[in-house]
Amino acid sequence: MSAATAQSCLAANDWICGEYLRSRSEELTEATVDHVVITVTSVGIAVLLAFPLALLARRWRLASAGILGATTVLYTIPTLAMYALLLPVFGISVSLVICGLVLYSLTILVRNVLTGLRSVPAEAREAAVGLGYGRTRLLFTVELPLALPALMAGLRIATVSAVSLTTVGAIVDNGGLGNLIYAAMDSYFKAQVLTASVLCVLLAIAADLLLLGLQRLLTPWTRAAGGGRRARRAAGAEARDAVLDQRATA
Template identity: 65%
Template sequence: MGGRNCLVANDWVCAEYVRTRSEELTDATLQHVGITAASILIGLAVALPLALLARRGKAFAGPVLGLTTALYSVPSLAMFSLLLPLFGLSAALVVTGLVLYSLTVLVRNILAGLEAVPEEAREAARGMGYGPVRQLWEVELPLALPALLAGVRIATVATVALTTVGAIVDYGGLGGLIMSGLRSDFKAQVLTASVLCVLLAVAADLLLLALQRWLTPWTRIRSGRAPGVRTAKVVEPA
């Protein structure tokens, strides 16, 4: 489909649209990446202490896991509406909502990874004089990395998709182009932005998979686990 005719004909596939709107597409993609990255990084910073709290026993695990699951079940429109009085129409509103959605996956996978650390490793660390903080950072978290990073991958792909909902407050990255294209029946814009969103999710997953394999080389052993290390079950939201 050539030249300007595809724009006039309102075709789904139109190279002219990509050429003439490249700056708009780039800005929307960068906003989408920025919101997703900020949400996952903040989500990790919140999820780690919550997972450590949940690990202290059932009295803490029940409320923590119950709360994060309840947050995940709140519809996105309702979530943004509840947060609107606190943040107004801003990127912070979207990021906060996405952080809350990411917690159910991140907390459960961090907790699963920590619980899979063999007790012998903890005993050896204590025998070498490691305190609780050093034991956590130098022994437990490295061994929990496979489950932790698997959770980050799941949360990232989900966040890439959920970021589009932020278009309702004008901070949805590619979602803004999808929504405006739907309102105006601009087919090329809807398809192009949708394809870019899918490509972002695939690229993010592949990059995180490569990072996971680089940071956890022992998981590539044919047996699927290092000697003495239990394999943590990756937890996905229902």
Template identity: 70%
Template sequence: MAAGQNCLVTNDWICGEYLRSRSQELTDATVQHIWITAVSVVIGLLVAFPLALLARRSRRFAGPVLGLTTVLYTVPSLAMFSLLLPLFGLSAALVVTGLVLYSLTILVRNILAGLEAVPQEAKEAAEGMGYGPARLLWEVELPLAVPALMAGVRIATVSTIALTTVGSIIGRGGLGNLIGDALPSFFKAQVLTASVLCVLLAVVADLLLLGVQRLLTPWTRIRAAHADADTVAKAV
């Protein structure tokens, strides 16, 4: 135990005693980080979808929608939070709103790209079978757009996990709170542990979303299997 406690005294980067004594603090920060990220991405997706549909509807709307989301993405995080502060105060809603606005440029562009990549033949075939616009969108276009859409969700999720740490300036940054608290005294074990947990969250989230994408697009696995079979057949 003395050796473990000594690593806190000597301010080592890797310290088992820190993990044992601050386990609840680390758990609470991680849960807050996951909650803020998940809520931000879900709301961002709900906002981005109608915006993408609007941009696809007419070039007259595409320019303003894509331009606005791009401009929002370039606003520095501190400036963004300052602009939103009068509306939301020092609350989690302030951080979530800022993260939603940052996610829009990624999500809108990927949803739009996925919808525009749907083969014209598939749409014409569905229309020939009597599909109306709404049914065509939900049963034909969206399923075929899933790979591009999920790519956008994965990128938005990973970037949101990183950006959530900025919320530490108002005490709503999840693991960023631990990093911010440790910087004045440069508490190495806390900085490293919180940073590693952020990276692990990003990796795990990306792998989970990749798994969801594979479940939603079984035809891609079938196509890959056929391609592998053709390759083997040619080699033989």
């Protein structure tokens, strides 16, 4: 009985279909893994590039204007155009999608690393200098830890955006779950489109929660002193951050 109804949900082209999950689990897992690999690689490369760029921008005002201007322009370019612009360079390949995502993530990360470094209280910096800290030690043991909340906020935004933008990679056949969505569109295969879309959103939420957990582990001091008032102020700040970084989904 259950097998009969399960079969029929594929035949009837239902939106929700258990039989689809069972029969195509391998394909779904593969696409999800691809999706995660593309996202993690892109954001990882972007983090490695964002630090030197942010430090450069902090050091020289001219570099700061150039880097911030260039990343803002990159951020304005729609995803489809970004991938298309990179086609002559990479051809149809996964590097094309990764490069596009690195460029988007960079914008968010550089800006947030800079904000974080600028938010380090001057007293903390002066105290460290007074204690005889050199520039490198100051950066790694005082400034970066204090900049961590802003950095992690940027990392979360960049990662969630990357998960979503990876789907557009379907245009060059490297979109992870986006491939399943694109392939199912022409045949109106509803179960596949819905399942892949939901998996995408779940991936984004899981990544966000994972990074939030990591942030709490790395910055225990932001919680320790937390009263209701501080938390509320943080919520206000979050609303303002949200204002700054909203468009990255197309």
